Amino acid sequence: MRKPIIAGNWKMYKTFDEAVEFAEAVREKIPSEDKVDSVICAPALYLPTLVDIAIETDLAIGAQNMHFENEGAFTGEISPAQLSAINVDYVILGHSERREYFNETDEAINKKVKAALSHGIVPIICCGETLEEREAGQTEAKVSSQVKAALEGFTDEEVKHMVIAYEPIWAIGTGKTATADDANSVCGKIRETVGGLYGSDTAESIRIQYGGSVKPENIEELLSKEHIDGALVGGASLNVDSYLALLNSVR
């Protein structure tokens, strides 16, 4: 039985005061971590404060990106060592916005996954197809090649602790959600890909989220599907009531 994981991705939203207000409002209302892993991935400059607010609660804090080197002359970047030193638990890697606007490659993402694991940070590895790729029948090939590239060179145990987020790019921030059956089918293919690389035990253990216009109104149906173990949520994670409703949708 895989524990659901619901992660909010705040992207480049919220001022510092808004972030603090949100974390203070939700911290005592997070469902038990025995039931669901509840994560907020916030802009980097808020992370130390949010980690402090979330300490000794069931809320976990994540970053939205990081470099793969521990230190160096990389202006503007943040390292895995810096994130782990402030007790950040998760990091989103390879989000489609990073791939598209910041030229992140599969190779860099693979290095980042390695770096995250070596610092005890759980990577949330994103994959997903464009509308053109979907219409050309290339969804499975695209997603599977992204997953293979990101997961190259690990042990079974390491892979079991990763999280994969399937986010069809055409469903991000558009209000269009993949149907629960379509999302489940692609998440099932991702599981098969992981199984082909690391065996069925690992495939059954790794958690796969769906992301793309997830809201309190559609999360229950998504979570009811066999291969969907949670959600990576943008817009609907920015509001206290809606974030808590997403978490409380886990039965």
Ligand SMILES: O=C[C@H](O)COP(=O)(O)O
């Ligand atoms: O990382 C989150 C996704 O990009 C989904 O964003 P959204 O829920 O606003 O569609």
